[in-house]
Amino acid sequence: MNKATQFEAEAAAWLVRREAPGxxxxxxxxxxxxxxxxARHRAAYVRLEAxxxxxxxxxxxxxxxxxxxxxxxxxxxxxxxxxYSARGQTxxxxxxxxxxxxxxxxxxxxxxxxxxxxxxxxxxxxxxxxLLPLAAAAAVALVAIAAGVWLEFQRTGWHQYTTDxxxxxxxxxxxxxxxxxxxxxxxxxxxxxxxxxxVLDRGEALFKVAHDASRPFDxxxxxxxxxxxxxxxxxxxxxxxxxxxxEKDVEVLVKEGRVAIDPPKQHLERADVLPASVSTLSxxxxxxxSAKRLHVEKVAEADVSRKLSWTxxxxxxxxxxxxxxxxxxxxxxxxxxxxxxPSIANLRIGGGFEATDPESFVAALERTLGVRxxxxxxxxxxxxxxxxxxxxxx
Amino acid sequence: MRETQSNLFVNAPELAHVAEFARALPAVCRxxxxxxxxxxxxxxxxxxxxxxPEHAVEEHLVQAAYLCAQAVPDAQGLERRPSLLKRLRSxxxxx
Numbered sequence: 020m021n022k023a024t025q026f027e028a029e030a031a032a033w034l035v036r037r038e039a040p041g042x043x044x045x046x047x048x049x050x051x052x053x054x055x056x057x058a059r060h061r062a063a064y065v066r067l068e069a070x071x072x073x074x075x076x077x078x079x080x081x082x083x084x085x086x087x088x089x090x091x092x093x094x095x096x097x098x099x100x101x102x103y104s105a106r107g108q109t110x111x112x113x114x115x116x117x118x119x120x121x122x123x124x125x126x127x128x129x130x131x132x133x134x135x136x137x138x139x140x141x142x143x144x145x146x147x148x149x150l151l152p153l154a155a156a157a158a159v160a161l162v163a164i165a166a167g168v169w170l171e172f173q174r175t176g177w178h179q180y181t182t183d184x185x186x187x188x189x190x191x192x193x194x195x196x197x198x199x200x201x202x203x204x205x206x207x208x209x210x211x212x213x214x215x216x217x218v219l220d221r222g223e224a225l226f227k228v229a230h231d232a233s234r235p236f237d238x239x240x241x242x243x244x245x246x247x248x249x250x251x252x253x254x255x256x257x258x259x260x261x262x263x264x265x266e267k268d269v270e271v272l273v274k275e276g277r278v279a280i281d282p283p284k285q286h287l288e289r290a291d292v293l294p295a296s297v298s299t300l301s302x303x304x305x306x307x308x309s310a311k312r313l314h315v316e317k318v319a320e321a322d323v324s325r326k327l328s329w330t331x332x333x334x335x336x337x338x339x340x341x342x343x344x345x346x347x348x349x350x351x352x353x354x355x356x357x358x359x360x361p362s363i364a365n366l367r368i369g370g371g372f373e374a375t376d377p378e379s380f381v382a383a384l385e386r387t388l389g390v391r392x393x394x395x396x397x398x399x400x401x402x403x404x405x406x407x408x409x410x411x412x413x
Numbered sequence: 414m415r416e417t418q419s420n421l422f423v424n425a426p427e428l429a430h431v432a433e434f435a436r437a438l439p440a441v442c443r444x445x446x447x448x449x450x451x452x453x454x455x456x457x458x459x460x461x462x463x464x465x466p467e468h469a470v471e472e473h474l475v476q477a478a479y480l481c482a483q484a485v486p487d488a489q490g491l492e493r494r495p496s497l498l499k500r501l502r503s504x505x506x507x508x
Contacts, residue, residue, distance in 0.1 A: 092432060
């Protein structure tokens with residue numbers, strides 16, 4: 020052992036001793052003497068302590084649910100991410116589920132008896148993790164036999180919920196969690212003794228999660244996973260047409276408590292964000308995640324309520340452009356509003372409206388903002404739209 | 414209630430280095446290190462959870478502290494020492 024190595028070993032011993040309870044004034048004097056004896060002693064100590072303090076940041080890996088696992092670091096957090104992308108493989112199979120859903124009626128519930136032969140029988144977290152590569156392989160195999168996948172979902176206890184244009188559903192899950200499913204949405208739910216899994220295939224949902232520390236509540240939307248224990252948050256999938264810039268994205272808004280976010284892998288490879296267990300979002304925060312972008316913002320309490328007013332069937336606006344407001348109405352109604360006159364697109368709109376009553380909204384526009392509305396002829400050959408034009412007064 | 418603002422943007426590369434270092438530790442040393450650094454357990458709590466004597470916990474912590482300084486880049490962003498990580502990993506064989 021050379022001198023430098025020896026000094027570092029001594030420094031490490033001091034570091035740990037100083038952290039232990041019962042480190043006395045006499046111990047401190049002894050330490051001071053050691054540090055004074057050689058400048059290299061102190062240098063080694065300072066260096067070690069700095070590294071040791073940096074390791075304190077690992078406390079961010081502590082799971083939100085308070086579970087303790089001494090083997091948490093047996094795999095790096097970045098490896099654990101790959102497990103999530105393995106789950107993403109399962110997600111690929113949802114195409115057939117969605118197709119089935121599209122044929123269903125509004126609010127239809129596919130409710131097959133749970134007959135989950137593959138449900139893990141052990142609650143040992145470590146064991147479960149060791150099984151994950153197997154699970155990932157199984158997921159890939161599932162993709163390969165896509166034809167049988169939907170049956171597999173049914174047999175394994177996935178329940179599916181769908182809403183049509185303008186539809187709302189308030190769903191109480193078996194664990195007591197409450198889900199509000201917004202317009203034109205598809206969601207699948209799978210509850211086991213260990214995990215509560217939700218896949219949002221389309222649309223938007225608000226989750227009021229029943230507290231159960233032993234059973235995390237995961238919502239997967241696109242390639243993003245949101246994990247909660249007991250909290251209230253909404254998740255919205257927007258397709259390319261709904262986003263300025265034309266890139267589909269996922270929006271998560273936390274109303275109460277905290278959730279952990281596991282974004283798509285490329286955001287982690289970019290290495291300025293972290294995996295689920297460390298990436299937490301608190302009440303009054305929202306994140307928007309697309310393939311290229313991950314953006315966190317604070318949302319004032321009033322704005323949170325406004326953004327979630329759809330749970331009461333209403334849309335609240337606050338100085339939003341007519342273009343945005345029209346886009347929002349069009350999520351809820353087959354009868355689409357069309358701005359046929361660019362000069363009115365930036366009119367600012369405020370107030371509350373029935374989501375499924377665009378006619379009243381249009382009437383208000385005509386009364387107060389001098390907008391003219393031209394509904395298409397009912398039963399005519401052209402699509403069912405209401406064209407909006409200015410009168411030159413706006 | 415809110416202990417930090419969103420920590421989505423904590424310094425991930427740095428944490429990844431530390432996590433990678435921890436992964437390469439021998440099993441018991443890693444468990445001790447995990448309980449201290451991730452969960453903030455005291456020496457006594459670690460000893461009772463893992464069923465080993467307290468002085469053994471201390472020795473594992475000393476070893477971890479020593480190796481940590483070797484493996485984790487310092488504030489000036491010194492390069493990691495991949496050779497050391499490699500050596501550390503090869504030690505896992507004995508578990």
